[in-house]
Amino acid sequence: xxSSQEKNVDRIKKRMADLGPYIPGSLSQQWNICGNPDxxxxxxxxxxxxxxxxQLSFSIKGKSSSFFIKDRDFLEVKRRIKNYKEFKKLCIExxxxxxxxxxxxxxxxxxx
Numbered sequence: 001x002x003s004s005q006e007k008n009v010d011r012i013k014k015r016m017a018d019l020g021p022y023i024p025g026s027l028s029q030q031w032n033i034c035g036n037p038d039x040x041x042x043x044x045x046x047x048x049x050x051x052x053x054x055q056l057s058f059s060i061k062g063k064s065s066s067f068f069i070k071d072r073d074f075l076e077v078k079r080r081i082k083n084y085k086e087f088k089k090l091c092i093e094x095x096x097x098x099x100x101x102x103x104x105x106x107x108x109x110x111x112x
Contacts, residue, residue, distance in 0.1 A: 005101035012094045019090075022083035025058030027069065 002010070031051035033041045040048045054074050057066040069077050 003101070003105060005097065005104045009094065009097045009101055012090055012097055016087065016090045016094070019083045019087055021080055022087050023056070023058070023077065023080040024060065024084050025056045025066075025081060027074070027077060027081070028055050028057065029053065030055050030068075 029052035031049035032053065033047075033049055036042070041050055054069040054071065054077075055066050056069050056077055057064070059065070
């Protein structure tokens, strides 16, 4: 029979497995000026920048990166960012649960 600590580990692992796809980062909107000297974005009186463009910015292994997100993908990217935040929270919970388990049961082999 599983201890309450083992059940807690299983519960957190199940929540992690059920998250679905995730991605780190944050979304922002960018407006750009192009290189065409006759474009509306360079109008001296009433310039109109191009955009907005949705941009995802993130860091992995200390390396920052970003790329543009199509409007049709915006809500899905927001969902995946939310999933990533939940994943990070669950990683901390799982680590804490493993510490609680070790305190209660020692370091015996766990059932898969």
